[in-house]
Amino acid sequence: MSEQHPIISVVGSSGAGTSTVKHTFDQIFRREGIKAVSIEGDAFHKFDRASMKAELQRRYDAGDRTFSHFSFEANELSELEKVFASYGATGTGRTRHYVHDDEEAERYGVPPGRFTEWEDFDKGSDILLYEGLHGAVRTQDIRIADHADLKIGVVPVINLEWIQKVHRDKASRGYTAEAVTDVILRRMHAYVHCICPQFSETDINFQRVPVVDTSNPFIARWIPTAGESLVVIRFKNPRGIDFPYLVQMIRDSWMSRANSIVVPGDKLDLAMQLILTPMILRLVDQSKRLKRASS
Numbered sequence: 502m503s504e505q506h507p508i509i510s511v512v513g514s515s516g517a518g519t520s521t522v523k524h525t526f527d528q529i530f531r532r533e534g535i536k537a538v539s540i541e542g543d544a545f546h547k548f549d550r551a552s553m554k555a556e557l558q559r560r561y562d563a564g565d566r567t568f569s570h571f572s573f574e575a576n577e578l579s580e581l582e583k584v585f586a587s588y589g590a591t592g593t594g595r596t597r598h599y600v601h602d603d604e605e606a607e608r609y610g611v612p613p614g615r616f617t618e619w620e621d622f623d624k625g626s627d628i629l630l631y632e633g634l635h636g637a638v639r640t641q642d643i644r645i646a647d648h649a650d651l652k653i654g655v656v657p658v659i660n661l662e663w664i665q666k667v668h669r670d671k672a673s674r675g676y677t678a679e680a681v682t683d684v685i686l687r688r689m690h691a692y693v694h695c696i697c698p699q700f701s702e703t704d705i706n707f708q709r710v711p712v713v714d715t716s717n718p719f720i721a722r723w724i725p726t727a728g729e730s731l732v733v734i735r736f737k738n739p740r741g742i743d744f745p746y747l748v749q750m751i752r753d754s755w756m757s758r759a760n761s762i763v764v765p766g767d768k769l770d771l772a773m774q775l776i777l778t779p780m781i782l783r784l785v786d787q788s789k790r791l792k793r794a795s796s
């Protein structure tokens with residue numbers, strides 16, 4: 502926990518929708534006049550695309566069938582932990598971008614599959630927002646989760662996550678459905694061992710559940726829309742959450758457990774704004790008070 506320099510971590514698998522959720526955070530930051538710096542989790546991959554391919558082959562030849570981008574060892578997690586620690590202590594740190602496609606290549610001036618140079622965060626920010634695969638990892642050696650003040654899980658049920666991944670990778674990253682299916686299969690071991698445990702560390706999980714048939718996610722012709730889904734919102738610690746207010750403000754929502762509410766898919770953005778805005782304001786107000794007291 503950092504307090505003077507708060508960190509929010511949005512965690513989800515590839516295709517879960519963390520970039521989409523980041524957009525909601527950006528809107529809240531803009532509306533509330535909060536200066537944020539951000540990290541895309543893929544920036545902390547250990548290998549560029551060509552080196553990852555070589556590393557995968559090397560491990561495969563040695564009998565390792567479990568290695569993937571989801572694996573802890575495929576990412577610079579000690580470096581990420583250091584950046585979280587440094588931001589928490591002094592508001593400083595650095596990041597870079599992993600360039601996925603031609604559009605990003607154009608924006609960053611680096612070919613697809615490569616990293617940009619490391620760059621320091623802008624000075625004087627109020628908050629750090631991480632969005633990616635490993636923002637709530639806690640193992641014996643790596644304690645990223647301990648540095649984040651608010652941890653959010655973005656976890657569609659798995660058929661929907663796969664549909665989102667297949668469609669996004671085909672539409673904007675130029676992969677075939679078969680190639681994406683192979684990647685999903687290869688990542689399954691690390692999905693279970695490295696990704697899922699983080700959703701017990703997160704403070705709030707947003708789980709999108711389709712209400713249309715997704716039995717064969719690999720042939721789905723479109724992503725179920727917001728109107729064709731519900732979102733289960735689960736609070737790790739429900740104390741202090743004003744459930745009657747939320748249920749009253751979000752039409753057609755209901756409590757499904759003492760720590761969970763369900764909202765219609767097209768109310769996700771509203772639900773996030775109602776739930777997250779006061780939490781973000783509390784973090785920023787507290788950090789400003791501490792900064793004033795220590796200056």
Ligand SMILES: Nc1ncnc2c1ncn2[C@@H]1O[C@H](COP(=O)(O)OP(=O)(O)OP(=O)(O)O)[C@@H](O)[C@H]1O
Nearest residue numbers: 513514515516517518519520521665669724726727
């Ligand atoms: N709530 C939603 N309703 C409808 N579609 C969604 C929703 N959230 C995400 N999607 C769609 O799912 C796909 C993947 O979303 P997004 O790019 O945000 O995933 P991601 O978690 O950032 O993936 P990666 O980490 O691999 O970049 C996109 O096509 C996006 O439009």
Ligand SMILES: O=C(CO)[C@H](O)[C@H](O)COP(=O)(O)O
Nearest residue numbers: 515543550570599601614634
């Ligand atoms: O979204 C991802 C992980 O979150 C990508 O799969 C990862 O960044 C590697 O990209 P690529 O396989 O296109 O080089």
